[in-house]
Amino acid sequence: MKQFKLSQVILASFVLLITSCINNKEKVYENSADIPVSREMTAELTSPPNVPTPVGRRKAKKLMVSMEILEKEGTMTDGTTYNYWTFGGSVPGSFIRTRVGDEVEFTLSNHPDNKLPHNIDLHAVTGPGGGATSSFVAPGHSKTFSFKTLNPGIYVYHCATAPVGMHIANGMYGLILVEPEGGLPPVDKEYYIMQGDFYTKGKTGDPGLQAFDMQKAVDEKPDYVVFNGKMGSLTGDNALTANVGETIRLFVGNGGPNLVSSFHVIGEIFDKVHVEGGSTINENVQTTLIPAGGAAIVEFRVDVPGTFILVDHSIFRAFNKGALGMLKVSGEENKTIYAGVVQEGIYHPEGGTIQTMPNNGKANVEESTSEKSLAEKMESGKKIFMQTCFACHQAEGQGIPNAFPPLAKSDYLNADVNRAIGIVLKGKTGEITVNGAKYNSVMTAQSISNSEIADVLTYVYNSWGNNKTNVTTSQVDKVRSGK
């Protein structure tokens, strides 16, 4: 009897536990201002391209954010430095991750070695100046203010001290995320990217410490348009990474101060875009506009391996001013989704015949005809150069400093002909040194035939003081087929 009673008690308490679990579903508050906060919690802050741990199902908290303003010299590009003003030591500033209903207690400290007063305007704040008036702080001081996060979304913060444009132009911006109740849906990888335009006394790539140029800023003529504060912040070894099959979420902001970004990832389609960082989700987007002082959340699944290039599709900014990053995806190929070159053809419009050849490089149609004379190759090579290479490497092969390496008197070119063939065939990324200058950019694979590659490289090698190598079609065949 006693035993029976005990088991009844256990059963009853079990039922109670379950019902209380079901009833314990978070109460829905119509007004975010009414969400109660439990306990204090120190916010995790991260520098780009990293973001803090997702909020998940955590309750609203009193969230302590402590941020230090640092004015410090940093690298804009190889050989060029700039005096950045930063929130937390990085451009963009530290990423802040909150949820709706958090009560943020924000302490802003201005390092004693800094020269100027600063403040912070967070677009996630409902209140005068987004916090700017309460956070104005002189070097060697700190200020604390607090606010409650009412609206979910991804928001820009920036310095709003006069001259505001100058403080922003020097790198004083970042992102604060306010997650909805229950958090954003989980993904495999999350990254933090922010575009900014910079104005320097010298031209793009001029060496040394470059001062801010107020007139260029007023004229909206930047020398640099970059992701995460400098050229190359997301290329080469700094590239973002992912594996085939993973879902990616990018928090993309635009600090400006002036330009609007046409954010695009070459070779990807955004499955979802939280338009302007708000609650509207658009699907299947190629390019999304990110206003100065605005942000978006971009999500996509990576299905095939390769290097995907992140750009501002106002494309001179990408290839000439720095707004270029990389996402390197590794894993298995999927030939159904992307097959690569399936067939390569020679197109004769006059004759109306299209001769095709398999892509293994063996049965090259032109191989049956005898190799052309040097003069013929020079003539054909020059044409191909002016159609295909000239835009980047320039008419006299002189290149463009800091963007496109020279082919004229290029020690890199002259050192290794097979490497040069490989570059034209497969493209090239990563840092290279040509005639003592570093380049870290992207040359895409050139889709021209083996004999055309032989001709254009022969032309390049026999022009502008190069070593007069005569490149043959069979040499290109060998490189294409991997010997």
Ligand code: HEC
């Ligand atoms: C869209 C711009 C672009 C085009 C078009 C282009 N290149 Fe390049 N090329 C580059 C860039 C950028 C690099 C440096 C890549 C890096 O930093 O890793 C490069 C590097 C090279 C190099 C090795 C570096 C050197 O200076 O010796 C060779 C050789 C070369 N390209 C040849 C060619 C030839 C030949 C063509 C035409 C068939 C061509 N490129 C078309 C942008 C381009």
Ligand SMILES: [Cu+2]
């Ligand atoms: Cu400031």
